[in-house]
Amino acid sequence: MKLKTCAICRIKFAPSRPMQKVCSPACAYEYSRKETAKAETRKALEDRKTIKLSKDAIKTIRDWTKEAQIAFNAFIRERDRNQPCICCGRPLADSAVGGGFDCGHYRSVGSAPHLRFDERNAHGQTKQCNRYGAGRAVDYRIGLIQRIGLEQVESLESDQSPKKYSIEDLKAIKATYKQKLKELKHGR
């Protein structure tokens, strides 16, 4: 048989079997060790995928709503990063990690959940105004009129159309806002 190159030590050797890949028992041992490691890595990656799929499978509407909201809010914060606070006009702290300011909803997520993903209804707001000023609704409204106009504000205020999101809807919203955020950051 013609000479082959050992898969492990790369020396030329004369194989005694047609499928022989290595020159010696020592290289055979090394070869099977490597093959096992490869198979284990493949298996671990497969397992990870399976775990992610089963984790996704047990996620509830609530979990997906939360994830979609996080993606939406991150987009709003990026959109408004160079704007002042919607209600008080103070500059929004431009902190790099975690966001130095909030995405504040004009009509709150609690009382108007159907507007939770409405871009007209959400704006960059200092943490102080959003969390401790009860959203500062009156000042927020003034700022909002300046941003989107009275007509849009009134349309938001009268919007009572109920919205039911399916898990598929929420997944799509999350994906959309992740993408929109990426595009905004890219265009900086």
Ligand SMILES: [Zn+2]
């Ligand atoms: Zn060898």
Ligand SMILES: [Zn+2]
């Ligand atoms: Zn404010």
